[in-house]
Amino acid sequence: MNWTDAMHFVRGPLFSAALLFFIFGMLYRLVTVIALGWKRDHAPAKSSKVVGGVLNVLRSAIIFPFVPRIREAANRNPITYLAGGIFHVGLFVVVMLGAAHVLAWESVLGFRWPTLPLPIIDFFAAISIIALIVLFYNRLSNPVLRLLTRTPDYINLLVVFLPFLTGFFMTHRLLLPYERIYTIHVLTVDILLIWIPLSRISHFMFYFITKPRHGARFAQRGAKP
Amino acid sequence: MFQNKDDTVYEVLQKRGVSRRDFLKIATITTAVLGLEYTQVGRVIAQLETKPRVPVIWLHFQDCTGCSEAITRSFNPGLASLILNDVSLDYHETLMAAAGHQAEAAKKAIMDANAGSYVLVVEGSIPTGFGMTSIGGRAADDILKEAAAGALAIIAVGNCATFGGIPAAKPNPTNAHGVWDLVKDKPIINVAGCPPIPEVMTNTIAHILVLGTLPELDALNRPKMFYAQTVHDRCVRRGFYDAGLFANSFGDDGYKAGYCLFKLGCKGPTTYNACASLKWNEGTSWPVQAGHPCLGCSEPGFWDAGGFYQGQSALIDVPGLTAAAGAAAVGIAAGVGTAAANAASKHRAEQATPSQVPADDKEKKS
Numbered sequence: 235m236n237w238t239d240a241m242h243f244v245r246g247p248l249f250s251a252a253l254l255f256f257i258f259g260m261l262y263r264l265v266t267v268i269a270l271g272w273k274r275d276h277a278p279a280k281s282s283k284v285v286g287g288v289l290n291v292l293r294s295a296i297i298f299p300f301v302p303r304i305r306e307a308a309n310r311n312p313i314t315y316l317a318g319g320i321f322h323v324g325l326f327v328v329v330m331l332g333a334a335h336v337l338a339w340e341s342v343l344g345f346r347w348p349t350l351p352l353p354i355i356d357f358f359a360a361i362s363i364i365a366l367i368v369l370f371y372n373r374l375s376n377p378v379l380r381l382l383t384r385t386p387d388y389i390n391l392l393v394v395f396l397p398f399l400t401g402f403f404m405t406h407r408l409l410l411p412y413e414r415i416y417t418i419h420v421l422t423v424d425i426l427l428i429w430i431p432l433s434r435i436s437h438f439m440f441y442f443i444t445k446p447r448h449g450a451r452f453a454q455r456g457a458k459p
Numbered sequence: 460m461f462q463n464k465d466d467t468v469y470e471v472l473q474k475r476g477v478s479r480r481d482f483l484k485i486a487t488i489t490t491a492v493l494g495l496e497y498t499q500v501g502r503v504i505a506q507l508e509t510k511p512r513v514p515v516i517w518l519h520f521q522d523c524t525g526c527s528e529a530i531t532r533s534f535n536p537g538l539a540s541l542i543l544n545d546v547s548l549d550y551h552e553t554l555m556a557a558a559g560h561q562a563e564a565a566k567k568a569i570m571d572a573n574a575g576s577y578v579l580v581v582e583g584s585i586p587t588g589f590g591m592t593s594i595g596g597r598a599a600d601d602i603l604k605e606a607a608a609g610a611l612a613i614i615a616v617g618n619c620a621t622f623g624g625i626p627a628a629k630p631n632p633t634n635a636h637g638v639w640d641l642v643k644d645k646p647i648i649n650v651a652g653c654p655p656i657p658e659v660m661t662n663t664i665a666h667i668l669v670l671g672t673l674p675e676l677d678a679l680n681r682p683k684m685f686y687a688q689t690v691h692d693r694c695v696r697r698g699f700y701d702a703g704l705f706a707n708s709f710g711d712d713g714y715k716a717g718y719c720l721f722k723l724g725c726k727g728p729t730t731y732n733a734c735a736s737l738k739w740n741e742g743t744s745w746p747v748q749a750g751h752p753c754l755g756c757s758e759p760g761f762w763d764a765g766g767f768y769q770g771q772s773a774l775i776d777v778p779g780l781t782a783a784a785g786a787a788a789v790g791i792a793a794g795v796g797t798a799a800a801n802a803a804s805k806h807r808a809e810q811a812t813p814s815q816v817p818a819d820d821k822e823k824k825s
């Protein structure tokens with residue numbers, strides 16, 4: 235197999251298989267997790283559960299440190315707050331607004347949307363990479379965090395880091411000829427797709443379930459989230 | 460065609476009425492074309508004067524003859540095509556007048572007389588499926604192997620002869636292959652493209668004929684002097700790519716402004732070829748300059764590498780709606796199954812050990 239064959243493989247059958255596994259795995263997780271939470275609470279609700287759920291989702295969208303609640307959390311864990319925040323913003327900008335990525339989305343979804351110029355994407359990619367390195371360093375140096383960290387957590391960081399790094403190298407023509415680094419880049423994305431349902435990276439899906447669920451439970455017990 | 464095998468290039472040219480002065484001009488241009496320094500002119504002259512001309516045998520298999528068409532339009536060096544067309548080309552199924560059994564017999568005679576010293580040029584992919592293309596009653600792979608056996612080197616021209624091209628595209632009904640899949644014991648030079656740039660063909664052939672050595676090759680056996688850089692590396696629209704200025708559809712404002720064609724499916728970034736620097740038709744233009752995205756025609760399997768107008772980063776094989784829905788359904792079913800099994804085992808455990816501890820606390824302890 236030469237590099238071109240490898241490129242066709244990772245963009246073709248392997249991607250296809252990875253995406254199917256991703257869909258399968260995420261739905262499996264979703265169903266099993268939702269099934270955990272159906273125990274009836276017979277106590278009468280203190281306030282509307284729906285309102286509580288909606289409020290909690292809205293509240294969690296406020297991420298700015300000038301809000302006292304957020305400032306408190308940010309002060310407690312400034313590195314996680316800052317680096318984590320930058321990474322998530324960078325991830326969104328690069329994956330959703332980069333020209334090449336939008337064309338990839340188009341080939342899967344069938345439609346496209348406007349993109350940002352390369353230097354801007356490049357900037358966000360660079361700060362995301364730095365943020366990931368900082369997060370990794372933080373895990374190693376913070377004694378509490380280090381005790382909490384298991385191998386899968388390191389794998390999570392690596393599996394997210396590699397697509398960023400290879401993508402950045404590809405844009406800047408570093409290390410390897412374009413088609414090789416491109417092949418490796420897509421391969422790391424395929425691996426990521428397979429790894430997500432098996433790991434905590436799946437939080438991006440559960441986030442939108444746990445937030446309203448917490449809100450609703452708080453509301454039922456009459457507590458303020 | 461059918462020259463005396465022992466004549467040197469100079470002698471053949473003399474017989475054709477080329478003066479010494481013109482010969483020296485040819486030698487000088489050849490030196491430039493081969494990318495040699497001016498000081499090497501003497502070496503080239505000596506080669507042309509003393510070494511016997513190298514016969515070229517040109518075979519066609521599953522092709523459209525587009526490569527031959529292209530090479531007849533080679534402009535500079537007129538001399539490479541001169542060497543090729545007038546001096547060396549001994550057998551070419553399209554260009555020669557002879558046909559039928561006599562031509563086949565002549566080919567055999569040339570191969571026998573020049574065993575080990577002729578250059579074999581192959582155009583078109585070779586079908587290996589049973590009962591596919593045959594010439595003079597013989598199977599294509601058989602003809603190739605016979606001709607390859609006595610060749611000094613093999614030059615595969617065009618995407619079909621190099622990597623299988625369109626005949627080898629899915630589902631490849633004739634089980635077609637490029638030369639290098641079938642011949643393993645000869646030096647093979649892949650002059651890739653659909654068709655290759657005429658000057659790349661003539662220059663590569665001239666390199667072997669004049670210098671008697673093979674040009675330096677890349678990992679896909681393509682001459683590095685033409686295939687070392689991607690189309691994107693040298694593209695006139697590259698500045699727009701970097702600035703994120705794209706044409707979104709043929710004929711929109713970005714297109715009229717000459718913006719980058721990446722979003723129209725340009726494969727320039729992964730395509731190694733000299734189009735952007737050598738250009739076509741006497742340096743007039745080339746596809747991307749003329750407003751068409753690069754198709755990636757000098758790369759293996761380019762017919763199967765996604766749609767021509769699909770993004771270069773597009774995924775080639777995407778699960779259909781049915782497959783996606785199937786995976787989702789299996790995921791949900793498996794999830795429901797696991798959840799039910801969990802509930803059942805929990806229920807069983809509770810029945811087996813009726814305890815005073817509330818279920819919630821029990822979970823926390825475990």
Ligand code: SF4
Pocket residue numbers: 690691692694695696697698700719720721725726727728747752753
């Ligand atoms: S038109 Fe194609 S080759 Fe030229 S800069 Fe754009 S993507 Fe690259």
